[in-house]
Amino acid sequence: MSTHLFTRPSAVAPxxxxxxxxxxxxxxxxxFGTVRQADEGAAAHLFQxxxxxxxxxxxxxxxxxxxRMPRLALAVLATQLLAGLAACAPVWYFHL
Incomplete structure (x- = not known):
């Protein structure tokens, strides 16, 4: 069993x-800047x-x-959560 969970695709993909x-x-x-558009574009749909x-x-x-490995898995889950929050932060900040 691997002791490094970051080698698993299900850990790295998110x-x-x-x-x-x-x-x-x-x-x-x-x-394009942060100006609101009348219609959501392809970028918004891909982001979603x-x-x-x-x-x-x-x-x-x-x-x-x-x-299997609760401590390592929690570290990976925390990293996944932080990456998700980092992706959402500009959308929230600029109200896109």
């Missing part, structure tokens, strides 16, 4: 998805898909990782 969502939001802000799509992956990881 973090990468959050980082991709954050990069997309920051790129959108850099290109990336953020909601990680919920089942995180749940799978929690179900399988917590019973």
């Amino acid at each position: 973090i990468l998805m959050s980082l991709a969502a954050l990069a997309m939001v920051l790129g959108h802000i850099a290109l 898909l990336l953020m909601v799509g990680q919920i089942p992956i995180v749940a799978y990881f929690a179900i399988h990782g917590l019973p």
